[in-house]
Structures are given as C-alpha cells and as structure tokens.
Amino acid sequence: MKPTIKDVAKLANVSISTVSRVMNAPDTVVKSKKTRVLDAIEELKYKPNALARGLIYKKTHTLGVVIPDIRNAYYADIIRGMEDASKKLGYSLIICNTDSDRNRLFSYLNTFYEKQVDGILYTSNPIYPDYYKELQRLNMPVVLVSTHSMEYELPSVKIDDEQAAYDAIKFLIDSGHRNIGMISFDLSDSIAGMTRYQGFVRAMREYNLEFSKDNICFINEFDHDPYAAAEELFKKAPDVTAIFTASDILAIGLMSYLHENKIRVPEDISVIGFDNIRMSRTSIPKLTTIAQPMYDIGHRAVEKLHARISGEEDDILREIVPHEIVVRASTRLIVP
Amino acid sequence: MKPTIKDVAKLANVSISTVSRVMNAPDTVVKSKKTRVLDAIEELKYKPNALARGLIYKKTHTLGVVIPDIRNAYYADIIRGMEDASKKLGYSLIICNTDSDRNRLFSYLNTFYEKQVDGILYTSNPIYPDYYKELQRLNMPVVLVSTHSMEYELPSVKIDDEQAAYDAIKFLIDSGHRNIGMISFDLSDSIAGMTRYQGFVRAMREYNLEFSKDNICFINEFDHDPYAAAEELFKKAPDVTAIFTASDILAIGLMSYLHENKIRVPEDISVIGFDNIRMSRTSIPKLTTIAQPMYDIGHRAVEKLHARISGEEDDILREIVPHEIVVRASTRLIVP
DNA sequence: AGAAATCATGAAAAGGTTTTCAAATCCAAA
DNA sequence: TTTGGATTTGAAAACCTTTTCATGATTTCT
Known part of the structure; x- marks a missing residue:
C-alpha cells in the first residue's frame, strides 16, 4: 500500500511530528534528522x-x-x-456538464459540497432565485463566468453583451447595410438572448433603421440546428443584406445553409x-465576428475566485472584460 | 460552519455512531431514534x-x-x-491539460496521487518508458483512451487507426482516385501518426498505386497550421486528385486553404x-470523413476503469471500437 | 559552574467519518 | 423470576495529517 x-x-527512526515538520517547517528540525527523514521520504x-491534509486545513x-x-x-477556451x-x-x-438542467446542476453542487471544494465556477447560465438560494445555503465562494446577476450580489466575469451586439450591428450599418436580420437566442435567456437582442434593437433605433419582428428569428437552445431558423428568416425577410447571429456556431451553420442554397x-x-x-x-469564408476573450474570462474568473477564497477583498464585483470586432471575409461593404 | x-x-440526542448507522445501515437502528436522526439531518x-469518508474507505x-x-x-465528445x-x-x-508536455503530465499525475483519485484516464498520447514507470510507481488503475501500448500491459480503448486510414484510402480508390496525397501527423506520433500513415501505405500498395514521399506531408503538432503543409504538398505533388488528412481539423484547414487559392x-x-x-x-463543403465514436470511447473508458477499480477482471485488455466512413460532400467520384 | 533562555522533540489532540467491541437493553422461553 | 439470546447502543480506535503543549536537551549569559 x-x-x-x-x-x-x-x-528514519523519528516521530511522525518530526517528519511533518521536515515538510512544513524544515528549519525547526536538526540537520542530522532532517537528512535522515529526507532520505526516507525519497526511498x-x-x-x-x-x-x-484537507481535513485539517479545511482546504x-x-x-x-x-x-x-x-x-x-465556446467553452473550450x-x-x-x-x-x-x-x-x-x-x-x-x-x-x-449540466445540460442547463436544474436537477443535474443541483446534484453537482451537492457533490461539490460533499467533496469540500474551495469554490465554484458557475458558467454561462442565468441565476434563478432557487439557484441563488441553493448557492447561499452551500455557503461557498462562487464566481459567475460569462454570466452575471443583477438581482444578487454575486461576483462575475463577462463581456458587455448588449454593447457587443450593438457594435456588431453598428459595423454592418457603417458598412452600408440597411436591411439587417438577426438569428437570436431565445429572449428567456437573459444572458446571451435578451442582451444581444437589445444591442441589435438599440443600434437599429439609433440609426433610424426600420425593422420589425420579421427581421429576427429565435432558436431555442445553444446548439440547435440553425437551418430552420435561417429558412424562416428568409421567408419573413427575403431582402436582408446582412445577418447577425448570436454565436459563431450559428453563423457557421447559417453559412452552410446559404452555401447549400447557392447564396x-x-x-x-x-x-x-x-x-x-x-x-x-x-x-469558409473566414468569419467576421465579435471576439470574446474566452481564455481571459476563464483565467480571470479563477483569479477572482481565488481572491475570494483567500479573503482578499476583491475590487470589482461584476467585472466586464473588453470585446472586439474581428473583421474577416464573411462581411462586405455595400456602396449605395 | x-x-x-x-x-x-x-x-438528535444520540451518539455519532447512531447517526452514522442511520446513513449506512438504517435497519440496525430503532425506529424512534431513526426518525429523530433523520429530522436532525434534515433540519x-x-x-x-x-x-x-475517503480517508476511511480509501476511495x-x-x-x-x-x-x-x-x-x-476532438476531445470535447x-x-x-x-x-x-x-x-x-x-x-x-x-x-x-498536459500540452503533451512531460513535466506538466508528471506534475498532474503527482496531484492525482496526492488527491487519492481512484483511477486515471490517460488520453491520446503515446506511453514512453518513463511514463510507464511512473504510472507503475503510482500503482493506480489506468485506462488509455484513444491511445494504447503494445509494449506494456495497459488497458485501452481506441479505434483501429491503421485500418481506418486504410478504409479512407480504399474509399478514395474505389471512387476512382489514383493520385492521392496525405497530410499526416509526424511519424514519431505512434498513435495517430505512424498508424494512419501505414494504413495509407498499405492501401496504396495493395492497389498497386504508385506513390512516393512527395505524396505525403507531415505536420508537427496537433493543431499546427496546415497551410504550410498544404502548400508544400502541392509543390511536390501538383496533380493529386484527392487528399487524406489525419484529422478533420487539418481537413477543414486544408479546405480553407484551397478555397483561398480558388481550388x-x-x-x-x-x-x-x-x-x-x-x-x-x-x-463547406460538408466533410467526408472517418468517424470515430468519440463519445463511446470516453464512455467505455470510464466503464473499463471502473471495472478495474472494483476489481472485476475485465475481459479485453486492448479494446477496439468500430469506426465508420461518413460520406458527405467533400469527395467526389472520378469517372475515368 | 550554575541559572536562564532557547531549541528540538515526541505524545496527544484535532479534523470528520466508519467500524469494532463491549456494554446495555429488550424479549421470550423456562 | 431467571436465564439466555438477540438486538441496540455508545465509547474508542482507525484512517493520515498538522499542531499544540510539555519535556528534555542544548546553548547563552553571568
């Protein structure tokens, strides 16, 4: 064993206390014994x-x-x-993986509690009142990643989704597009659905561009097949010249659909x-997109959680990291 | 706390032994106390x-x-x-994540050992002698996932890479292709490099098709940019009509390159x-490819590891799961 | 040299659970 | 009412560390 x-x-012919000390406070044990212990450890x-250790340190x-x-x-990075x-x-x-399922989530939170994790990284889903209650009850440090909560005082790291969507639409408008469509997540998704939709609306309004419900299609889940949505969009709004999708995966699916239909x-x-x-x-073509610093979000979230675990009062509760637009080959300028 | x-x-006004028993052997404690304990637990x-628990059960x-x-x-599924x-x-x-780096790997194995994990899933990298020695030393159940070892007696779950590559080439040959190129992983990668290369060679030989070193390009790492490799391949073998790549990621990169070059x-x-x-x-176009049952590989690997952890002598040491060819739109028939 | 201060060390407690063992309780049979 | 067996129960040991505390050893100072 x-x-x-x-x-x-x-x-090493010493007490276990001495061995422990050799590992945790080497200066307090005399050299001869120290080497004996070190040799024994090595052997x-x-x-x-x-x-x-966890039992003692409570960490x-x-x-x-x-x-x-x-x-x-999206989560890989x-x-x-x-x-x-x-x-x-x-x-x-x-x-x-929760599959955004409440039971699965609660079951995992319970596991985390039993296994005495030091903190929880809660990624990309909204926080509902009972979720919050459960998190409170567990009484463990939490950081929300790529999601946040306005109702509750929970630390979070994410981009400004509304602004990012706004910037996407503004880019299209600046490129000469006037008739713009969107494939959006369901508005019940308060993080990636509603916010990006609102960014779209704000930009359109600001530039006095007409748009109606017909310019927008909603899909239900993250990985839902976008073909149907695309089809619906073209039926309702056949003369859009540009489409903003709420994710790259949707965009790539859309482009696949367009390719098949010789558009x-x-x-x-x-x-x-x-x-x-x-x-x-x-x-194909390379996608123009709003870049989220996914790697940084994950990285920063851990640092933030660490800060809370170690009791460092951490500056900003809801942290916003910058997004940027990456222009590639899937968009073009329209000259009127 | x-x-x-x-x-x-x-x-509940009982001893801790009784509480423990209520949870682990409820039948041995009298009803009145049991409900008292259960209520206390609930409250x-x-x-x-x-x-x-882990300390006691050694699990x-x-x-x-x-x-x-x-x-x-590739690893997501x-x-x-x-x-x-x-x-x-x-x-x-x-x-x-090891980044295929020895130090990182060893550091993580050490963490696993200290944290007393019940077993290890070692994914997708070859096993070198010192790796094996280290795994031996840790003396923990291991299952190799999407990799295997012929030298050592380690359980594994993967497809038959050589045969899969052979099938890919055979498919191209059956489709009328004669001048076939390959973008391969480095041959020092004994799992996904050498094997798939050998499948290519076997098929070409079997059908008496000429090929030389010029038909093949190697890239170094998994995610390496395939543009250079594609360029090199076309310089050396300008008249190939079909290309087999050792991964979908390479294939998609290659298609992007081809698109840019109007091929x-x-x-x-x-x-x-x-x-x-x-x-x-x-x-775009949808990719014809050799399908690995990635989800099943992961799933099966855990079951296999579980079997070894619980001491069930497990049937097959090196498990081969079936692959299949998925024909989509990136390949075509050549009629001579 | 002797007292005082410092240092090194091991025994034991603590952390939260399960399990063994012996004691206590119960119930039925004699 | 005993006796005996079965059933419940709690104290204590065990799992592996760290840490406190007290003791013994060494050094320093007068």
Whole structure:
C-alpha cells in the first residue's frame, strides 16, 4: 500500500511530528534528522495524503466547475483559461456538464459540497432565485463566468453583451447595410438572448433603421440546428443584406445553409458572428465576428475566485472584460 | 460552519455512531431514534464530509483525466462521454491539460496521487518508458483512451487507426482516385501518426498505386497550421486528385486553404478527413470523413476503469471500437 | 559552574467519518 | 423470576495529517 507518514517516521527512526515538520517547517528540525527523514521520504517515494491534509486545513485546493455542455466549442477556451490559472494557483478543477438542467446542476453542487471544494465556477447560465438560494445555503465562494446577476450580489466575469451586439450591428450599418436580420437566442435567456437582442434593437433605433419582428428569428437552445431558423428568416425577410447571429456556431451553420442554397457569402449576404471560436478562423469564408476573450474570462474568473477564497477583498464585483470586432471575409461593404 | 455528524448527534440526542448507522445501515437502528436522526439531518441540512469518508474507505470516487489540450475539438465528445459515464457510476472528473508536455503530465499525475483519485484516464498520447514507470510507481488503475501500448500491459480503448486510414484510402480508390496525397501527423506520433500513415501505405500498395514521399506531408503538432503543409504538398505533388488528412481539423484547414487559392472541393480536389468532429457537419463543403465514436470511447473508458477499480477482471485488455466512413460532400467520384 | 533562555522533540489532540467491541437493553422461553 | 439470546447502543480506535503543549536537551549569559 501507499507509504504513510508513519512509514517514513519508522524508517528514519523519528516521530511522525518530526517528519511533518521536515515538510512544513524544515528549519525547526536538526540537520542530522532532517537528512535522515529526507532520505526516507525519497526511498519510500512518500507523498502526503491530500485528504488528511484537507481535513485539517479545511482546504482542498480543488474548484468545482459547472458548464452547460463541454461539447460547445465556446467553452473550450474558457476552460483552458481556467485550467492554466488553476495550475498557477495550485488548484485542480472538477468539471461537470449540466445540460442547463436544474436537477443535474443541483446534484453537482451537492457533490461539490460533499467533496469540500474551495469554490465554484458557475458558467454561462442565468441565476434563478432557487439557484441563488441553493448557492447561499452551500455557503461557498462562487464566481459567475460569462454570466452575471443583477438581482444578487454575486461576483462575475463577462463581456458587455448588449454593447457587443450593438457594435456588431453598428459595423454592418457603417458598412452600408440597411436591411439587417438577426438569428437570436431565445429572449428567456437573459444572458446571451435578451442582451444581444437589445444591442441589435438599440443600434437599429439609433440609426433610424426600420425593422420589425420579421427581421429576427429565435432558436431555442445553444446548439440547435440553425437551418430552420435561417429558412424562416428568409421567408419573413427575403431582402436582408446582412445577418447577425448570436454565436459563431450559428453563423457557421447559417453559412452552410446559404452555401447549400447557392447564396454567396459575402457577395449576396454578409454574416457576422459572435464569440470568435477557433473554427471561425478556418470557416469558409473566414468569419467576421465579435471576439470574446474566452481564455481571459476563464483565467480571470479563477483569479477572482481565488481572491475570494483567500479573503482578499476583491475590487470589482461584476467585472466586464473588453470585446472586439474581428473583421474577416464573411462581411462586405455595400456602396449605395 | 458546516454541520458535522456531531452536530446531528447532539441535536438528535444520540451518539455519532447512531447517526452514522442511520446513513449506512438504517435497519440496525430503532425506529424512534431513526426518525429523530433523520429530522436532525434534515433540519441541519447535514451532508457527510467526503474527505473523512475517503480517508476511511480509501476511495474518493474521483477520477483523474489527462488530455493534451481541451481546446482541440476532438476531445470535447470524449470528455462528454466520460462525464456521462462518470455521473452514472458516481465519479467526479478532475480534468487536466498536459500540452503533451512531460513535466506538466508528471506534475498532474503527482496531484492525482496526492488527491487519492481512484483511477486515471490517460488520453491520446503515446506511453514512453518513463511514463510507464511512473504510472507503475503510482500503482493506480489506468485506462488509455484513444491511445494504447503494445509494449506494456495497459488497458485501452481506441479505434483501429491503421485500418481506418486504410478504409479512407480504399474509399478514395474505389471512387476512382489514383493520385492521392496525405497530410499526416509526424511519424514519431505512434498513435495517430505512424498508424494512419501505414494504413495509407498499405492501401496504396495493395492497389498497386504508385506513390512516393512527395505524396505525403507531415505536420508537427496537433493543431499546427496546415497551410504550410498544404502548400508544400502541392509543390511536390501538383496533380493529386484527392487528399487524406489525419484529422478533420487539418481537413477543414486544408479546405480553407484551397478555397483561398480558388481550388474547388470536391470538383478539383476531394478531401477526406478523420475523426468526424461536430464541425465537419457544417463545414463547406460538408466533410467526408472517418468517424470515430468519440463519445463511446470516453464512455467505455470510464466503464473499463471502473471495472478495474472494483476489481472485476475485465475481459479485453486492448479494446477496439468500430469506426465508420461518413460520406458527405467533400469527395467526389472520378469517372475515368 | 550554575541559572536562564532557547531549541528540538515526541505524545496527544484535532479534523470528520466508519467500524469494532463491549456494554446495555429488550424479549421470550423456562 | 431467571436465564439466555438477540438486538441496540455508545465509547474508542482507525484512517493520515498538522499542531499544540510539555519535556528534555542544548546553548547563552553571568
């Protein structure tokens, strides 16, 4: 079996206290014993049991991550950012997919509680009152990632979705487009649905452009097939010259649909996405999009959580990280 | 602070032993006390501390996962499969990115050891002698995922890469192609490099097709930019009519390159990929590819690891799961 | 040299749980 | 009413560490 501190103590012929001290306060033990202990540790390849330590320190150096679905490319970079920050700060990450399902979420939160994680990274879903109540009850540090809450005092890291959508539309308008469509997430999604929709509306209003419900199509879930939405949009608004989609995945799906229907991008229709996932660099044509700094969001979220875990009062509760527009080949200028 | 079993015992006015029994062997405690304890648990919302339990049972119900880089779309489905199987079997997953770096790997293995994970899922990298030695030393159950080892007796789950590559080439040959190129991973990658290359060679030989080193280009790392490789390939072998790439990501990159250079797919060049990642369904054109059952691989790997953890002698050491060819729009028939 | 201060060390408690063991209670049979 | 067996129960040990506390050893100072 695995060697324990006792085995080391026996081999080095000292007490376990001394062994512990060699590891945690080496200066307090006399040289001769120290080397004996160190040799014994080396010989047995002894490594302390993190469970026992966690029990004493009430710290596990483990964080719980909940995300809707890791298959969604959007999360890949976020998690990578989390991972790198965690490594730097000495944490491990337990990652769980919720499928945006309440039961699954609660079940995982319960696991986190039992396993005594030091904090929770809650990614990309809205916070409902009962969610908040549960988080309160667990009484563990939480950081919201790519989501936030206006009702509750929860720390968060995300971009300004409304402004980002606004910027996307403004870019299209500045490029000469007047008849602009949007494929949006459902408005019940208060994070990526409502906000981006509102950005669209604000930009259109600000430039006095006409638009109606017909310019917009909604899809239900994140990875929902955008073909139907695209079809519906073209039926309702056949003469749009540009389409803004609420995610790159939707944009790529849309372009696939357009390709099949012999509609050229960007010659016939300009497409602008949202996220800047890796694939948007190699899509055909390369996708113009609103870039979220996904890696940074994940990275920053872990740092923020760490700050709260270690009791450092942390400056900004709701942190907004900058987005930017990345112009590639899926949009074109319209000269009137 | 979190309520402990002591708090429950005090509130219910019984000993902690009784509380423990109510949770683990309810039939051995008399009804009146049982309800008192249950009420106390409910009132305090008591949940047992998994650290303390782990210390006793020598089980943490946690698995360690190492993967090269979670940003690679190929792993998304594997991890999802792992996750679902883990949930079913009662495990949590600690996920770590190694960047295929030895030091990072060893550091994570060490963490796994200290945190007393029940087993390790080692994904997608070859096993070098010192890796094996380290795994031996840790003395923890391991399952290799999308990789395997012929030298060592390690359980694994993967497809037959050589055969899969062979099938891809055979498909192209059957479609009338004679001059076939390949973009391959480096041959030092014994899992996805050498094997797929060998499948290519075997098929070409079997059909008496001429080919030389000029038909093949190698790229170094998984996500390496394939543009250079494509360029090199066309310089060396300008008249290929079909190209087999060792991954979908490479294929999509290649198609992007071809598009930029006004070479049409599949009219001028057929492209066949490998993996069947989600994006291959919406690429332009939709990608013909060798489908790996990524989700199943992940799922099966966890089941296999579970079997070994619970000491069930498990049938097949090196498990091969079936691949299949998915014909979409990036390849075409050549009529001579 | 002797007293005082410093230093190194091990025993034991603590952290939260399960489990063994012995004591206490119960119930039925004699 | 005993006796005996079965059933419930709690105290204590165990899992592996860290840390406090007291003791013994060493050094420093007068």
